[in-house]
Amino acid sequence: MRDAVLIIDLSNYSYEIEHRPNLFEEWIGGVGVAVQLLKEQMNPKADPLTEENVIVFATGPFTPAYPLASKTVALFKSPLTGNLGESHAGGRTATSIANAGYGAIVIKGKSRKPVYLVIENGKVHFKDGRALWSIPDSLVVGRILAENEPGRGIRTVMRIGGAGEKLVRYACVTTETYRHFGRLGLGAVFGSKRLKAIIVRGRKKYVPADGKKFREVYDEIFKKAIESDAMKKYHLLGTAANILPLNELNSLPTRNLQSARFENAEEISGEALAEHNLGRRIACSHCPIACIHLATLRIPYENEPYFYKTIMISYDYELIYSLCSMVGVGSRDGLLRLIHKVESYGLDAISTGVCLAWATEALEKGILSEKDTIIKLSFGDIKGYLKAIDYLYEQPNDFYRHLAMGVEHASDVYGGKVFALAFGGNEMPGYHTGYAAHLGYATGLRHSHLDSAGYSIDQKEKSLTPKELIDKLIAEECWRQVLSSLVVCFFARKVYTSDVISKAFEPLGVEISEDELKKKGEEIYKEKLRLKVKMGFNPENLRFPKRIFETESLQGKLDEKFIEEAKKYYVRSVNEVIGLGSSPHYTLITSE
Amino acid sequence: MRIYTNLVSVMKRLVIKDLEKCVGCGLCMYACSRKFAKKPEIGNSNSAILAISLSGFERGATVIFCHACIDPPCAQVCPTGALKPKKGGGVVYNENLCLGCKYCMNACPINAIFEREDGKIAVCIHCGYCSNYCPHGVLAYEEVEA
Structure with a gap:
């Protein structure tokens, strides 16, 4: 098993490599290992934008042994939420880190001048990044x-664009152009460390404990991935396939969730994009599925006839939600231009869209004036939004400086909390399916739809009690800690069932039963929760934006009492995990 | 001086069917590491095939592996005879003779010889194993006239 941890200190341009077999044995890899490394290396009270912050990148034991183990986990302190930041990315990051010989990479300190890192087998090069600094376009970098x-x-090639340098709290780190450590502001952490990019490369071999068995299990997983329909959804239309069904189900947040149905859903659907714009599909390293859908955007030159530039743009469900329905944009051309802009600066698309949607409604309601927004923002106005994204990067006035700190912060300053759609400080993902979705965003340890997939529970089960629902969400999140410790793509969760995982470990010389895996998942979840609490997470402070109770969802109008009860139960279960026993006082914080 | 004119035989070779279909998944590279049934490896050290993008796979791909030259320049510069021309094209590699000098890597005009972790080299033996794992029809294993 790969057990090397590379620890890089940017403050004095030094590094060391530690072999930690016990760490990887006990905590698998990925998020399991990253939680422990963050605990060891970082003061939980660290200010996220100072040298005190620590970034951990961790890969799992199945990379690069098996297909679909294509992801890397990043843990850090989030400058957006001030709490634990966790973001996963595909691309070639995981296999490159593994082939360079590392299980995990820790980055500490802060460089005096801009740098980029080149990491190889056994070696780190600190490279002068001054010439790259201030290039705002991450594609150019x-x-x-x-x-x-x-x-x-x-x-x-992991890098930041201008948004990271300017410390936009939801700046992302882009890898291989189309994949991202998107959520919770890793890009701003890079920026604060004056770290423009990291390149990792390597050629390495690992010898399986049982070669014959290894080839057999590999073939089994490969076959399951390409032949069964376990991954078909991602194979064909990609995640954009969800636009029409979710719209149909009254679950597609529209115009800052004033509605959950978008009249132009057809136009921006996965089907329409595939038919009219899809230009190519590409894959993460060691994944046969190729779910990365690239659309072609053909833009005429401004003043010259018969000159065009053709740009390839990667699209996914979340981007269509946040940069189309959420801001009322109903054209594919508009979608692709907005994605391109967001990509260039290296912003998180979900947070950007939610921030702009809030600003638009706040302007409509007179909470903001055009003096704040500089240009008029209105739902559906692509040009206005393109300009506003420039301003998020440039931050020409106080308003954009505040908006660049997230919607929770901006609404603290300006008001409009009722319709500031953030959970745990993180802007809301694109599912207004019902209780499970929203409780999932709030209780999930990264406040993401991917923590516990509440949107899926909402569609399958409609008569759960608040307690049953929280239990279900936590159980799913616990299991997902196993997947994100391995680290396999969540899209492959039906390929990597517990029996397959257990079997896949054998040829690598590791014996672990299905039950043991499940227990590890629970333990990792608890460890992560404890770390989150040490960083200041208090579940009692979770805020449910009023707006979610105003707009009909798949489950009709949501009842605040249900959420209140679920929250009480969640608070109790958190307190049990951190050893406080059950707490007698609960307050549901909804806005205004 | 070897003369290869009029030499025609039928060989099985790894071939590119359609380069434009490459999605950059790299499954070929990992398959190559597993190709020896008796000592399969994990990783890419011993891989002799590499898919690269033209600065992003949206601009297309190149899949690099030994072209099986009739008169291979790599074998010509090998000082120890570790690389020898194979009948019908390509080379046979005897790693026990290899010094790791990398002259062959410099001699190959298409960069199809790769450096292993241990400093020795990896070169395609045209076994075709990787083509079984190419999910999108880029690679095939076919009979060709050499």
Whole structure:
């Protein structure tokens, strides 16, 4: 098993490699290991935008042994929420880290001048990043590095755009142009450390404990991935396939969730994008599915007839939600232009869309004036939004400086909490399916739809009590700690069932039963929760934006009492985990 | 001086069917590491095939592996005879003779010889194993006239 941890200190440009077999044995890899490393390396009270913050990248034991183990987990302190930040990305990051010989990479400290890192087997190069700093377009940064650094085909190029440098609290880190450590502001943490990019490259071999068995299990997983319909959904239309069904189910947040149905859903559906715009599909490293859907955007030159630029843009469900329905944009052309803009600066698309949607409604309601927003923002106005995204990067006035700190913060300053759609400080993902979705965002340890997939529970089960629902969400989140410790793509969760995982470990020389896996999942969940609490997480402070109770969902109008009860129960279960016993006082914080 | 004119035989070779279909998944690279049934490896050290993008896979791909030259320049510069021309094209690699000098890597005009973790080299033996794992019809294993 891969057990090397690379620890890099940017404050004095030094690094060391530690072998930690026990750490990986006990905590699998990925998020399990990253939680422990963050506990060891970081003061939980650290200010996220200072040298005290620590970034951990961790891969799992199935990378690069098996297909679909294509993801890397990043843990850090989030400058958006001030609490635990966790973000996962595909691309070539995981395999490159593994092929360079590392299980995990820890980045501490802060560089005096802009740098980028080149990480190889047993070696780290600290490179002068001054020439790259202040290039706002992350696509350009990627291209410069790709042209100038060796390792084509076996490297990852993780970098930030201008949003990270300007410390937009929801700036992302882009890897291989189309994949992102998107949520919770890792890009701003890079920016605060004056770290523009990280390249990891390597060639490495690992010898399986049982070679014959290894090939057999590999073939079994490969077959299951490409032949069964376990992954078909992602194979065909990609995640964008969800637009029409969710719209049909009254669950597609529209115009800052003033509605959950978008009249232009057809136009921006996965079907329409595939038919009219899909130009190519590409894959993360060691994944046969190729779910990355690239649309072609053909833009005429401003003043020259018969000149066009053609740009490839990756789209997914969440981007269509946040940059279309949520801001009332009903055209594919508008979608692709907005995605392109967000990609260039290296912003998180979900947070950007939710922030702009809030600002638009706040302007409509007179909470903001055009003096704040500089330009008029109105739902559906693509040009206005394109300009507003420039302002999020440039931050020309107080308003955009506040908006660049997230919708929770901006609504603290300006008001409009009722319709500020954030959970735990993180902007809301695109599912207004019902109780499970919203409780999932609130209780999930990264406040993401991916923590516990509440949207799926909402569609399958409609008569759960608040207690049953919380139990179900936590059980799912616990199991997902196993998947994100391995680290396999969540899209492959039907391929990597517990029996397959247990079997896949054998040829690698590890014996672990299905039951043991489940127990590990629970233990990792608890460890992560404890760390989150140490960082200041208090479940009693969870806020449910009033708006979610106003707009009909798949489950009709949601009842505040249900959420209140679920929250009480959740608070109790958190207190049990952190050893406080049950707490007698609960307050439901809804806005105004 | 070897003369290869008029030499025609039928060989099975790894071939590119449609380069434009490459999605950059790299399954070929990992398959190559597993190709020896008796000592399959995990990783890419011993891989002799590499898919690279043209600065992003949206601009297309190149899949690099030994072209099986009739008169291979790599074998010509090998000082120890570790690389020898194979009948019908390509090379046979005897790693026990290899010094790790990498002359062959410099001699190959298409960069199809790769450095292993241990400093020795990896070169395609045209076994076709990787083509079984190419999910999108880029690679095939076919009979060709050599």
